[in-house]
Amino acid sequence: xxxxxxxxxxxxxxxxxxxxxxxxxxxxxxxxxxxxxxxxxxxxxxxxxxxxxxxxxxxxxxxxxxxxxxxxxxxxxxxxxxxxxxxxxxxxxxxxxxxxxxxxxxxxxxxxxxxxxxxxxxxxxxxxxxxxxxxxxxxxxxxxxxxxxxxxxxxxxxxxxxxxxxxxxxxxxxxxxxxxxxxxxxxxxxxxxxxxxxxxxxxxxxxxxxxxxxxxxxxxxxxxxxxxxxxxxxxxxxxx
Amino acid sequence: xxxxxxxxxxxxxxxxxxxxxxxxxxxxxxxxxxxxxxxxxxxxxxxxxxxxxxxxxxxxxxxxxxxxxxxxxxxxxxxxxxxxxxxxxxxxxxxxxxxxxxxxxxxxxxxxxxxxxxxxxxxxxxxxxxxxxxxxxxxxxxxxxxxxxxxxxxxxxxxxxxxxxxxxxxxxxxxxxxxxxxxxxxxxxxxxxxxxxxxxxxxxxxxxxxxxxxxxxxxxxxxxxxxxxxxxxxxxxxxxxxxxxxxxxxxxxxxx
Amino acid sequence: xxxxxxxxxxxxxxxxxxxxxxxxxxxxxxxxxxxxxxxxxxxxxxxxxxxxxxxxxxxxxxxxxxxxxxxxxxxxxxxxxxxxxxxxxxxxxxxxxxxxxxxxxxxxxxxxxxxxxxxxxxxxxxxxxxxxxxxxxxxxxxxxxxxxxxxxxxxxxxxxxxxxxxxxxxxxxxxxxxxxxxxxxxxxxxxxxxxxxxxxxxxxxxxxxxxxxxxxxxxxxxxxxxxx
Numbered sequence: 001x002x003x004x005x006x007x008x009x010x011x012x013x014x015x016x017x018x019x020x021x022x023x024x025x026x027x028x029x030x031x032x033x034x035x036x037x038x039x040x041x042x043x044x045x046x047x048x049x050x051x052x053x054x055x056x057x058x059x060x061x062x063x064x065x066x067x068x069x070x071x072x073x074x075x076x077x078x079x080x081x082x083x084x085x086x087x088x089x090x091x092x093x094x095x096x097x098x099x100x101x102x103x104x105x106x107x108x109x110x111x112x113x114x115x116x117x118x119x120x121x122x123x124x125x126x127x128x129x130x131x132x133x134x135x136x137x138x139x140x141x142x143x144x145x146x147x148x149x150x151x152x153x154x155x156x157x158x159x160x161x162x163x164x165x166x167x168x169x170x171x172x173x174x175x176x177x178x179x180x181x182x183x184x185x186x187x188x189x190x191x192x193x194x195x196x197x198x199x200x201x202x203x204x205x206x207x208x209x210x211x212x213x214x215x216x217x218x219x220x221x222x223x224x225x226x227x228x229x230x231x232x233x234x235x236x237x238x239x240x
Numbered sequence: 241x242x243x244x245x246x247x248x249x250x251x252x253x254x255x256x257x258x259x260x261x262x263x264x265x266x267x268x269x270x271x272x273x274x275x276x277x278x279x280x281x282x283x284x285x286x287x288x289x290x291x292x293x294x295x296x297x298x299x300x301x302x303x304x305x306x307x308x309x310x311x312x313x314x315x316x317x318x319x320x321x322x323x324x325x326x327x328x329x330x331x332x333x334x335x336x337x338x339x340x341x342x343x344x345x346x347x348x349x350x351x352x353x354x355x356x357x358x359x360x361x362x363x364x365x366x367x368x369x370x371x372x373x374x375x376x377x378x379x380x381x382x383x384x385x386x387x388x389x390x391x392x393x394x395x396x397x398x399x400x401x402x403x404x405x406x407x408x409x410x411x412x413x414x415x416x417x418x419x420x421x422x423x424x425x426x427x428x429x430x431x432x433x434x435x436x437x438x439x440x441x442x443x444x445x446x447x448x449x450x451x452x453x454x455x456x457x458x459x460x461x462x463x464x465x466x467x468x469x470x471x472x473x474x475x476x477x478x479x480x481x482x483x484x485x486x487x488x489x490x491x492x493x494x495x496x
Numbered sequence: 497x498x499x500x501x502x503x504x505x506x507x508x509x510x511x512x513x514x515x516x517x518x519x520x521x522x523x524x525x526x527x528x529x530x531x532x533x534x535x536x537x538x539x540x541x542x543x544x545x546x547x548x549x550x551x552x553x554x555x556x557x558x559x560x561x562x563x564x565x566x567x568x569x570x571x572x573x574x575x576x577x578x579x580x581x582x583x584x585x586x587x588x589x590x591x592x593x594x595x596x597x598x599x600x601x602x603x604x605x606x607x608x609x610x611x612x613x614x615x616x617x618x619x620x621x622x623x624x625x626x627x628x629x630x631x632x633x634x635x636x637x638x639x640x641x642x643x644x645x646x647x648x649x650x651x652x653x654x655x656x657x658x659x660x661x662x663x664x665x666x667x668x669x670x671x672x673x674x675x676x677x678x679x680x681x682x683x684x685x686x687x688x689x690x691x692x693x694x695x696x697x698x699x700x701x702x703x704x705x706x707x708x709x710x711x712x713x714x715x716x717x718x719x720x721x722x723x724x
Contacts, residue, residue, distance in 0.1 A: 078720060133671040140667055144658040146272070149312070150724070154654050157717040158668065161650075164713055165672055168706055172675040175702070179682060179695060226273075234268065234275050310583050311724055333589040342580025348516040360508035361588040363501035387519070 018213055025210045028203035036196035049113050054196055056106035058204035059099045060128060064166075066096030066208060067131060070138075071163035074156035086152035087223065089159055090142060091215035093135050095208060100132040123174040130169050134162040261286050261411050261442035262307060264318030264325075268466070269302050269311065276302040278466030279316065284442050286410075289433050291457035292446040293471065298463045300446040301341060304413045307444070308338045320411060337409030339417055343396040347389030351380050351399050354388055358403045374402040378428055394422035401428060412436060412443040418452045430456050502594045509598025514605060516575055523571050524606065531564035531614045539621055546623055553622040554685035558640070558677055560614060565607045565644060566669065569652035570661050572603055577656065583724070592719035596649065604645045611637055629687040632696060636687065639703040640680035643710060647672050650714040653721050672710075679703045 036054045069092040077085035107125050112118050119125070138158050145151040262284040269277045276299040284290050294300045305311040307320060309329040318325040320332045345354050355374060356366035375381045378398040388396060397420060404412060417429045429445075433456045436443050445457065460471040497505075517523060538556040543549045549556075576582035585595065615637070619626040626633070648669055655665035683699035686692075 130671050137668045153720045157721050168675045172678045176678050330589050344581045344584030348519045357512050363497050
């Protein structure tokens with residue numbers, strides 16, 4: 001596959017702003033985490049473990065935003081039929097799935113340390129788990145539907161319906177827990193933590209944008225390379 | 241774009257003879273990395289029957305599927321009776337009949353039920369008299385109440401042909417009708433094509449069996465390397481070849 | 497094409513699916529036997545204490561419907577895929593929505609018929625009172641099944657046409673059905689004990705909202721997924 005290098009787009013390195021964004025993200029993270037550790041005292045009950053919240057909560061927020069991006073961009077794709085929107089939606093879904101898995105893992109660890117159990121059927125955690133499966137299904141569908149135009153249409157439909165379900169799932173699980181009078185998990189956040197949370201939220205937003213940008217760029221580069229090969233096949237009758 | 245003419249009136253009257261039945265240019269279609277068609281251009285006028293030649297895998301079926309709106313072209317433009325392939329697909333579907341490779345029938349329905357279903361899907365009433373007449377024409381009247389699953393391949397093809405006949409389409413696309421058809425079926429196809437010509441309608445018949453088609457066909461077009469080439473001479477049996485005015489060279493198409 | 501004609505087209509599709517199914521019965525029998533088997537397996541897994549079984553009955557019933565019924569959806573497209581009939585189906589002029597509605601109606605009839613056999617059997621195996629809660633129960637079954645069938649028909653339009661269809665359909669469909677499962681089970685469980693706290697109403701409303709939202713979304717999105 002050495003010949004591929006000859007037909008990559010001229011700017012085959014990532015655009016400048018990716019690199020800059022990457023560095024800013026890293027700095028933001030370091031800053032946010034350091035601030036978090038510095039300004040907030042260890043929690044009464046949980047010690048430093050409470051600082052998992054600095055990663056768990058922003059990751060959860062970003063996962064939600066990621067899937068919202070999938071939702072909006074999928075709608076735009078069905079309207080415009082420009083495959084770049086499909087690639088962007090897929091990139092957002094991938095990042096979303098990673099962030100969701102991270103959210104769940106951290107939430108689980110925190111729960112284990114706090115209450116001694118790995119899982120609670122807490123509405124937010126449960127909804128997050130379901131979101132993970134929904135968008136893992138989205139990615140699985142993309143893996144099986146290879147033809148690009150069909151894959152884009154199908155992904156858009158699945159991405160839109162999946163997101164529509166989020167509020168409904170959340171409501172159902174909340175009522176379900178209330179009916180069975182299960183204690184809600186304490187979700188109070190000490191005011192001392194708020195600044196740290198906000199800084200980490202910004203850092204995570206930057207991380208999300210960065211990952212989205214580089215993932216999208218990778219998909220685009222792949223697609224452009226394929227397009228070049230298609231042209232070659234079209235003109236020269238090459239069967240690649 | 242949808243037309244609102246009632247289904248009965250639609251494909252009966254011949255279309256305006258000034259509008260070509262088919263007019264496409266630069267049609268290309270890709271499957272993965274393989275280009276099945278590289279830039280097909282052709283024009284079919286009302287009243288013409290065109291034989292489409294080409295070996296296996298030459299792209300004949302792909303072209304017919306694109307003309308029937310079952311498949312979108314990757315590149316290129318096309319119109320059927322003035323309606324755009326991409327934008328006015330529904331209007332095109334009202335005017336065409338397709339006899340595809342696969343019969344497209346429901347094995348568990350009877351012959352009559354298959355036709356009734358087709359009529360109802362077109363928004364028409366399932367008129368038993370019309371169904372009976374169509375089955376008689378193709379020689380399946382005696383098995384009208386039998387399930388299509390029990391039919392031979394030839395009988396299934398004839399049923400599919402009956403379905404096309406019922407539509408009285410302005411353009412008929414036949415994919416290898418002479419293959420897997422019994423003798424009676426072949427006669428039926430040719431009779432049907434003759435009727436179409438007389439009514440001012442049009443047909444494209446893909447085949448790799450030229451002798452059978454040359455009786456009815458007005459023109460012969462061959463798909464070579466994904467491009468359409470007019471074969472004036474093959475109709476007359478001579479060996480010299482003419483490149484038709486309708487086909488552009490590949491370079492011209494890619495430049496566009 | 498006018499609305500009346502589109503309804504006629506939908507009716508034709510529903511008629512076609514149901515007629516084909518009625519003639520072979522192969523799928524119906526298989527699904528019913530599978531559902532019976534699932535009920536028995538749950539019994540063995542959770543029993544034999546009658547109290548425990550009765551408490552779990554609502555959940556068992558709905559899981560049985562889901563696991564058994566999911567087989568119906570891919571099959572409904574199998575008819576078309578076998579003989580290249582799908583392409584022929586898409587070549588008729590008119591709105592794709594009619595095809596979707598026809599298939600939903602046919603699948604709904606299929607699954608409801610399966611439930612008509614399975615629910616009484618569950619009542620016997622798990623010692624459930626069926627007569628008094630029947631009207632409410634029928635409503636819950638109808639609403640829950642509707643949501644199930646609408647989404648099942650929608651996702652199967654895609655899953656049935658790719659390689660790992662038996663896995664992909666549940667993977668896509670079941671996460672979407674969790675609200676239906678929760679609401680239907682809770683409402684059913686409440687009704688089976690006489691609904692002392694009047695909870696079933698709230699769950700039924702949730703089911704209705706869910707059904708409405710996803711019916712509209714699926715109908716609108718279907719034409720994008722059914723094309724080649």
